[in-house]
Amino acid sequence: MxxxxxxxxxxxxxxxxxxxxxxxxxxxxxxxxxxxxxxxxxxxxxxxxxxxxxxxxxxxxxxxxxxxxxxxxxxxxxxxxxxxxxxxxxxxxxxxxxxxxxxxxxxxxxxxxxxxxxxxxxxxxxxxxxxxxxxxxxxxxxxxxxxxxxxxxxxxxxxxxxxxxxxxxxxxxxxxxxxxxxxxxxxxxxxxxxxxxxVDTDHFSPQPGDRPEGRPFRWFCCARLNRVKGYDVLLDALEAIRRDRPELAWELFVAGEDEQGGQGYRRELEARIARAGLADRVTLLGAVTQQEVLDQLHAADGFVLASWAEPLGVAYMEAMACGVPTIGTAAGGVLELIESGRDGLLVPPKDSPALAAALLRLMREPELRDTLARQGRARIVESFGxxxxxxxxxxxxxxxx
The missing domain is CATH 3.40.50.2000 (Glycogen Phosphorylase B;)
Incomplete structure (x- = not known):
């Protein structure tokens, strides 16, 4: 010192x-x-x-x-x-x-x-x-x-x-x-x-314990509510999954708020969620504390962020550090953070069919989830402390x- x-x-x-x-x-x-x-x-x-x-x-x-x-x-x-x-x-x-x-x-x-x-x-x-x-x-x-x-x-x-x-x-x-x-x-x-x-890899770390049996697959997304974060693409993908695979039980929790304190893009999202009939599956949490983000990550089975582009992506890092299998977009600096198929999955931005396929893959392949969780955590500990x-x-x- x-x-x-x-x-x-x-x-x-x-x-x-x-x-x-x-x-x-x-x-x-x-x-x-x-x-x-x-x-x-x-x-x-x-x-x-x-x-x-x-x-x-x-x-x-x-x-x-x-x-x-x-x-x-x-x-x-x-x-x-x-x-x-x-x-x-x-x-x-x-x-x-x-x-x-x-x-x-x-x-x-x-x-x-x-x-x-x-x-x-x-x-x-x-x-x-x-x-x-x-x-x-x-x-x-x-x-x-x-x-x-x-x-x-x-x-x-x-x-x-x-x-x-x-x-x-x-x-x-x-x-x-x-x-x-x-x-x-x-x-x-x-x-x-x-x-x-x-990220602080001591604070953002996996929580021991098994996933509760019988509950819906729990997705988590953490980003400000802005169109460039790809929420329309994510909702399109989830709507397609609900339509084509109605037997799959899943839910999505979103942490983040718009720049107008909830009076801007959030209202568009709420209307979009209602039109798609996803109000019982998608929850907008609003702005949350760092501890609440950590609690959500510990409860999540998968993390997804469909941004048009990210300079790098701290939200991805936090999820990976917690051992949460992560899906992102192959744009901006994310390619310097995630190697698709090794420590996360990447899809092209603005491609809802590709995103839906990646979401389905994680929900259906527990071995892949385990691999991405382990390798994602190792990637952050090694290079992004x-x-x-x-x-x-x-x-x-x-x-x-």
């Missing part, structure tokens, strides 16, 4: 969210394994926060809305230091878009908070607006920062060259993303490393310090 080291600030958009347990596990590993103190900052509270069991310990500080008492200090800092921003051509270009002006104010707020907390490095888990805030904050206050790219570059908005230009280093979560980043911004290739997300990204961050802080 390091005796001395950086005091790290984590900037995470709209924290805590449904998928932010990974960030918390990474922070705990960074503190426990490397001794680096960490302070969490976030842009603002999410529309509806998820009260994971650990949230009370996170104690995030929010940039927006600014407390009234902070305005004089923030504006004073912008007046005194704004010339450092305006002297840079790429910063002036970025500020031509008026929607970036509030981000400059938030950068001033972040700089003040980081100075007060003694932060020496800012680690940003986004390449969208939070990356702009970090870049402005660097120009205003000289605070070093690093970025993490969690998905395709085009998903994170414009000004990527400005966001990355002064980053001390950056991470991508797959080789595919590293290739995309190198093609788009060759100048950052030497500062960009692969650091896959991971929770400490991996924390170790990569600690190493980069040393190498690029």
């Amino acid at each position: 390091a005796e001395l080291g950086p005091r790290i600030g984590y900037l995470i958009p709209e924290f805590p969210g449904q998928t932010h347990s990974f960030f918390w596990r990474e922070i705990l590993a960074l503190q426990a394994r490397h001794g680096y103190p960490v302070r969490i900052f976030s842009t603002r509270m999410p529309i509806r926060s998820v009260m994971h069991d650990w949230v009370v310990n996170a104690q995030a500080q929010y940039l927006f809305p600014l407390p009234p008492a902070s305005w004089p200090l923030v504006l004073g800092g912008l007046l005194a230091r704004g010339g450092r921003v305006l002297s840079q051509p790429d910063a002036r270009r970025t500020l031509r878009r008026r929607q970036t002006w509030p981000l400059l104010v938030l950068a001033g707020r972040l700089g003040q908070l980081c100075r007060r907390e003694g932060i020496t490095h800012l680690h940003v888990h986004s390449c969208a607006n939070s990356a702009l805030i970090a870049a402005f904050c660097h120009l205003l206050y000289g605070l070093p920062y690093s970025l993490v790219l969690h998905g395709p570059v085009e998903d994170y908005g414009p000004d990527q060259d400005f966001k990355w230009a002064r980053a001390r280093f950056g991470f991508v979560i797959t080789e595919k993303l590293r290739q995309e980043m190198t093609a788009m911004l060759p100048s950052v290739a030497g500062r960009c490393r692969i650091a896959p997300m991971g 929770a400490s991996r990204s924390a170790d990569a961050l600690a190493e980069a802080l040393h190498d690029f310090g």
